[in-house]
Amino acid sequence: MKQQSKAEHGLFLVVVALMAWAIPGAGHFLIKQSLRAVIIFVTITATFLIGLYIGSIGVVNPQTAKPWYMAQIFASPAVGMLASETRDGDYEVFGRPADIGQIYTSIAGLLNLLCIISAVYMAYQGRGEMIGHEEDEEPQNA
Numbered sequence: 001m002k003q004q005s006k007a008e009h010g011l012f013l014v015v016v017a018l019m020a021w022a023i024p025g026a027g028h029f030l031i032k033q034s035l036r037a038v039i040i041f042v043t044i045t046a047t048f049l050i051g052l053y054i055g056s057i058g059v060v061n062p063q064t065a066k067p068w069y070m071a072q073i074f075a076s077p078a079v080g081m082l083a084s085e086t087r088d089g090d091y092e093v094f095g096r097p098a099d100i101g102q103i104y105t106s107i108a109g110l111l112n113l114l115c116i117i118s119a120v121y122m123a124y125q126g127r128g129e130m131i132g133h134e135e136d137e138e139p140q141n142a
Helices: 006-022 026-030 034-055 065-075 078-086 096-124
Strands: none
Touching: 006 026, 006 096, 026 034, 034 065, 034 096, 065 078, 065 096, 078 096
């Protein structure tokens, strides 16, 4: 079994973090936590899309709702593309549906931030690099 150098391990952690941000659950998928990755992807994507459905695309607004946008951007870089569409204010939303939509999309972003931290921590602990090696070895009977 080949040990990774500190630089390789650091690069692996950065890749896990970036993938986890780009696609919810992808960081866990990289460290071979497939079921967890699917659950994260479905949960965060569904929460974000429900927020967009309730409040419209206008809830992603980096101009007038900057604190909400800072939470939303953690869901994925795709939020930045949505923000470029809504930047000119063509998608104004008002009332309770807009508030609820902002809350849902922001919660999705903050949940993904927790999942990014989880994936990086698991990778730091060695998951994804060591998985499979322990199972290949047969237990020795004394």
